[in-house]
Amino acid sequence: MTQYIDKIKEIANRVLTEGKVEMVIGFRKGSVPMMNQPHLATSAESVDELVWDSNCGLNLANYLTDKKGTIGIIAKGCDSRNIVTHVIENKIKRDQLYIIGVPCTGMIDHHKINAMFDGEVLNVEESGDSITISGNGFSETLSKQELLAENCAVCSHRNPVEYDELAGDLVEEQKDVDQYASVTKVEALSADEKFNYFEDLLSPCIRCYACRNACPLCYCPTCFVDESRPQWVGKSQDPTDVKTFHLLRAYHCAGRCTDCGACERVCPMGIKIREFTKKLNKDCQDLYGWEAGLSLDERPPLDTFKTDDPDEFIK
Amino acid sequence: MAENEPKILSFLCNWCSYGAADLAGVSRMEYPPNIRVIRIPCTGRMSPKFILAGLRQGADAVWVSG
Amino acid sequence: MKNLLEHTGLEPGRLHFSWISSAESTKFVDVVTKITDEVKALDPANKKYVKTEPKVD
Numbered sequence: 493m494t495q496y497i498d499k500i501k502e503i504a505n506r507v508l509t510e511g512k513v514e515m516v517i518g519f520r521k522g523s524v525p526m527m528n529q530p531h532l533a534t535s536a537e538s539v540d541e542l543v544w545d546s547n548c549g550l551n552l553a554n555y556l557t558d559k560k561g562t563i564g565i566i567a568k569g570c571d572s573r574n575i576v577t578h579v580i581e582n583k584i585k586r587d588q589l590y591i592i593g594v595p596c597t598g599m600i601d602h603h604k605i606n607a608m609f610d611g612e613v614l615n616v617e618e619s620g621d622s623i624t625i626s627g628n629g630f631s632e633t634l635s636k637q638e639l640l641a642e643n644c645a646v647c648s649h650r651n652p653v654e655y656d657e658l659a660g661d662l663v664e665e666q667k668d669v670d671q672y673a674s675v676t677k678v679e680a681l682s683a684d685e686k687f688n689y690f691e692d693l694l695s696p697c698i699r700c701y702a703c704r705n706a707c708p709l710c711y712c713p714t715c716f717v718d719e720s721r722p723q724w725v726g727k728s729q730d731p732t733d734v735k736t737f738h739l740l741r742a743y744h745c746a747g748r749c750t751d752c753g754a755c756e757r758v759c760p761m762g763i764k765i766r767e768f769t770k771k772l773n774k775d776c777q778d779l780y781g782w783e784a785g786l787s788l789d790e791r792p793p794l795d796t797f798k799t800d801d802p803d804e805f806i807k
Numbered sequence: 808m809a810e811n812e813p814k815i816l817s818f819l820c821n822w823c824s825y826g827a828a829d830l831a832g833v834s835r836m837e838y839p840p841n842i843r844v845i846r847i848p849c850t851g852r853m854s855p856k857f858i859l860a861g862l863r864q865g866a867d868a869v870w871v872s873g
Numbered sequence: 874m875k876n877l878l879e880h881t882g883l884e885p886g887r888l889h890f891s892w893i894s895s896a897e898s899t900k901f902v903d904v905v906t907k908i909t910d911e912v913k914a915l916d917p918a919n920k921k922y923v924k925t926e927p928k929v930d
Contacts, residue, residue, distance in 0.1 A: 683885070684919075687921055716856065722860075724856045724859070724860055725859075732863055732922055732923065735922065736859050736863060736922070739855075739859060740855060740856060740859065743855045805890050806890045806891055806892050807889065807890065807891040807892070807904055807907075811913050811917050812913075813909070813912040813913055813915070813917060815908060815909065815912055822895060823892070823893055823894055823895055824891070824893045824895075824901060825895075826894075826895025826896075827893045827894065827895050827896070827897050827898050827900065827901035828898075828901055829895075830895065830896065830898035830901075831898035831899075831901050831902050834898055836898060836899070836902045837902070838901070838902045838905040838906055839905055839906055839909035841909045841912070841913075842905055842908075842909070858888065859922065862887070862920075862921070862922040862923070863922055863923060864923075865920070865923050867887065867912050867915070867917065867920060868886065868887040868888065868889065868908070868912045868915075869887065869888050869889070870888075870889040870890075870891070870908055871888075871889070871890050871891075872889075872890070872891040872892065872893055872904070873891075873892050873893075
């Protein structure tokens, strides 16, 4: 992953000096390990700050909503799918964008790594496929495959679907991954068991809305959680309110979620929020054969009507 | 209360099911009194919010009809 | 809609969809009766997603 950065910088510098774009959206090193920050580069000096490694798990498409002017954006597989979703939903025009595609081999899961060690993780170095994690009194080298974020481990669209230029050779897509293993497991439970499963899953939620803010799909000017007339969801920590929030958020992502994992990545409590969107993704796959963000010309199933749409649930 | 009398929150489309309900009334047909009807201008007005809000406030079941 | 709610533990009989034309009053009566029977068969104590008042110690 780290080898792409020279090429990324070269492209970024070129498109900026040629005046093709006004800024390039990428990542810079964060103030804590494993947390890269989004970075808007507008000059040669700020391009130098760009980094690319296995901690770029945030979704940069989030920063495109309703932007004016021309923008260069560094996009891995999931970012590019969300850019496509943005274009389809008229949130940005394709010709405003210069997409620098980056084939991705997955991002590492900082929740998992922090949980593996007792002390604070102070430094994470990456070289090729191995990751060295060190802190006060410990240092360990592990293979990246073991540390992948859950969504990256089952990702089947590692290469960008839409790009103007690539920063490296396309990587081989993962085959034979069961994307929906966790969903199938929950589907087998009874109604009560399911209810308890999700009750436990959500019990640590503190309603910080980090998942909503990190999500590239969540761009409503006024989010339903902030509406008070009528108030759709209470602002308390009551389990019903928490659940209503997560369910409604998931419905808003139906047929649009690309499983980029940004929500889980930013959750301070490490809740597996993808359990909800995953189920809807599976339904979209089963009912309409649809995966979000793969083509600029196709309309998503929930905004078109076809006479052969499934309707068994209607009496 | 001896028998279980559930409350069923019903969202009926003005042009379809609401009309049917009206016709049922005019024709003096009998049906269970457990439904609580909310008339919506069209089933397109329906939103997942309504269903969850209904359940949250204690409806036993929700019925959406176009 | 129905799928995710049931996925998270709502009983199947608690959400219904139907399609009735304004001329089909008999179908309307049929459906209401059917749904009411189905909901009556469910345990009223097993309502999910009901907002509870905050507990005060």
